[in-house]
Every structure is written in structure tokens, then in C-alpha cells.
Amino acid sequence: MSTLHWAGLVVLAMIAGAVVPFQSAINVNLGRGLGHPLWATLASLLVSVIVLLPIIVAMRLPLPSLAFIGKAPLWMWAGGAFGVCFISLALVLLPKLGAAGFMALALAGQVVASLLLDHFGWFGLVERQVTLPKVLGVVLLMGGVVLIQFSDAAEKAMTATS
The missing domain is CATH 1.10.287 (Helix Hairpins)
Known part of the structure; x- marks a missing residue:
């Protein structure tokens, strides 16, 4: 891997990390406005879907394999649950910590x-x-x-x- 390629990956990883506190701080305010942190969690995930679907369409990605969906082990679907866990805990803990x-x-x-x-x-x-x-x-x-x-x-x- 070239140094330039590696440096680009480092910058992208840092950007990925940098957006997390912004997401958390924004979602804290959203939770206050909506009346509960879980409503903000749901809203955040819905906005994610709304943003992601046009990107998938624009990239003309093929539909996922239905055969894989049916045979994938349950642990492969846990990422969404972990996302809910992180967003919800961030909403509760960020104002305190x-x-x-x-x-x-x-x-x-x-x-x-x-x-x-x-x-x-x-x-x-x-x-x-x-x-x-x-x-x-x-x-x-x-x-x-x-x-x-x-x-x-x-x-x-x-x-x-x-």
C-alpha cells in the first residue's frame, strides 16, 4: 500500500470518527425536542435510510441476494442493534459526561x-x-x-x- 493511499485511509477514518460527536450532540437536542432519546434514535436511523437509498439507486447497486438473506447467520444482523445501542446510549450519556x-x-x-x-x-x-x-x-x-x-x-x- 502506498504512503499516499495509506494517508487517505487515515484521513477518511478520522473523518468517520469526527462525525460521531456531532451526530451525538445533534441527536441529544433532537431527543429533547421529540420528548425521549429513543424517538431521536428512531429519527436518526430513518434519516439514515432516507439518505442512503438515493445513493444506492444512484450507484445502480444490484439488489442483495435473497438466498443469502435467508441463510445468513443471525449474528450478521446484529449491526443494526449495535447501532441502536450506541445512538441511544450516546443520547443518555453525552449530556451527563x-x-x-x-x-x-x-x-x-x-x-x-x-x-x-x-x-x-x-x-x-x-x-x-x-x-x-x-x-x-x-x-x-x-x-x-x-x-x-x-x-x-x-x-x-x-x-x-x-
């Missing part, structure tokens, strides 16, 4: 789960062993989570004692 705190904790959970997925090759992924540098990376990430989440409380405690 703040955008940075929630995203840091969510990212930490994603990295730990990703290491397990890679290590065991679950769901057809290529096995990639957990190594000491990867574990150290998780420990450093967790340290960053602690700094992000508790820096406000530490600052308030320091100003209260002065």
Missing part, C-alpha cells in the same frame, strides 16, 4: 473490543495478535480517558481550596 468525556470512554471501549476482535479473528476478521505495544497503547488511552473525564472535577476541587 460531556462530548469529550463520552467520546473518550466510547473510544476506549471501541479499542478494547477491537483488540479482542482482531486477536480472536471473530466474525471472519483476520487474526492479529495482541502485543505488548498494543496493550500499552490501551493503557495510555485509558490514562487519556481519565484525564479528559476527571480534569474538570480536579480543576473545580483545586479552585475550591484556593
